[in-house]
Amino acid sequence: MKKLILVLLLSTKAWAQEAPAKYNFNDFMVIEKVEDQEKKYNEMLRELPPQEHITSVTNDFRGELAFAWLATGNVERYNYYKSTKPDFSARQFLYLANALEKLFDEKKDYAAVAEISNALLQEIKEGTLEDVLGRTPVLKELNAAANAKLGKVDKAKEMIATLSSAEENPMREIPYFKDSKSNYLNRYAIVLSAAGENQSAFDLLTKAFREADSNPNTVTTFKEIYKKAKGTDKDFELYLKSLQDEAYQHYYKEVEKLYIASPQKTLKATIPSPDDATEMMTLFEAKKAVQDITLENLKGEPVPLADHTGKILVIDFWTTLCTPCVAAFSGFERVVADYTKDELQLFVIDLFETNSTVKAYVAQKGITLDVLRDEENLAYEVQGTPTKIIFDPSGNIRFYSSGYAGSTDREYYKLKAMVEITKALATAASTNIRG
Structure with a gap:
């Protein structure tokens, strides 16, 4: 855990200091809107010779803009900056993975999630992208679930099968990243359901809600699976509430002490x-x-x-x-x-x-x-x-x-x-x- 924190603290590259002084990268990071960040970046490019536009001088700026645009749901701008091949810092890659999760959870563009996650996984496999913080399993989950949503069930099953054990993602069981286990269970259930295994998906999410390995995104998935497994969504709300009440009472008794x-x-x-x-x-x-x-x-x-x-x-x-x-x-x-x-x-x-x-x-x-x-x-x-x-x-x-x-x-x-x-x-x- 201490190593993870240290990695995040050492998140920017020394070469960002090569940019003109008034375009300090630390100042760039605290610009609140990505549109304003992009304006500042373009100002810097006008002061740099063309041969330095896609070099280590601008690397961190391009990496920042790539994940920031994806976080807004703008896949086109992400692809533009990703095409410049920035060398992402550990912090930037973490936020890039978070942005991809957000894109999936908001149901904005499953095709983009599948395409982007696949490209990133290929880079990690080839060694051109370093995953210091262990976000590879999350990319696999997203890829599997997105392909399931797109009807590409064989691809989804093949990918999710690589994540069947906790050893594949030890961080899943550690309370560090937001909703690590509940997101995995939700995405696994999506794949199971797409493959016609609705009862298995139902059982998986029933256990998840009963044990509070759940989050608001899981509710939507569970309702869809409940209807497929039961043939109707009648009494779903009552069933879900019973599971949530059971989980709450468990933690109430735990906290009471x-x-x-x-x-x-x-x-x-x-x-x-x-x-x-x-x-x-x-x-x-x-x-x-x-x-x-x-x-x-x-x-x-x-x-x-x-x-x-x-x-x-x-x-x-x-x-x-x-x-x-x-x-x-x-x-x-x-x-x-x-x-x-x-x-x-x-x-x-x-x-x-x-x-x-x-x-x-x-x-x-x-x-x-x-x-x-x-x-x-x-x-x-x-x-x-x-x-x-x-x-x-x-x-x-x-x-x-x-x-x-x-x-x-x-x-x-x-x-x-x-x-x-x-x-x-x-x-x-x-x-x-x-x-």
């Missing part, structure tokens, strides 16, 4: 060390009450956390380079949607990074959560991300946890349970005081 019963406004939080589970390490240290902390939002405005006394407050610490941090956000968004602003406030608090970096990232990735910044990590001296803390309406710490739950649904269930337990016990305590 973590509730901090004794009211604490300050706390030195510990977790088992990742190197030795018998030893404890400090996760964060809350030396002052949450009501005494003020942080800035992305507009540079002060946000006193005391303003949210009287409601349940969730804060989650993250960085843009923390892949599991961002993976959790879709689950957070669902929790936020379940409550009014009077009941719950959730902030994701970026650590260590500049405002321009965070602001651009939030805009580029379409993050809708309320973002604050603690560039110096002064509020809680957090030792690892992602880390979340849940406060009751009086500002007492009731839960804390670290890491990503592994799927959008599981992240949603766990945080939802924490909020519901905090809410219920806070209401009970208030009733007892009045009584």
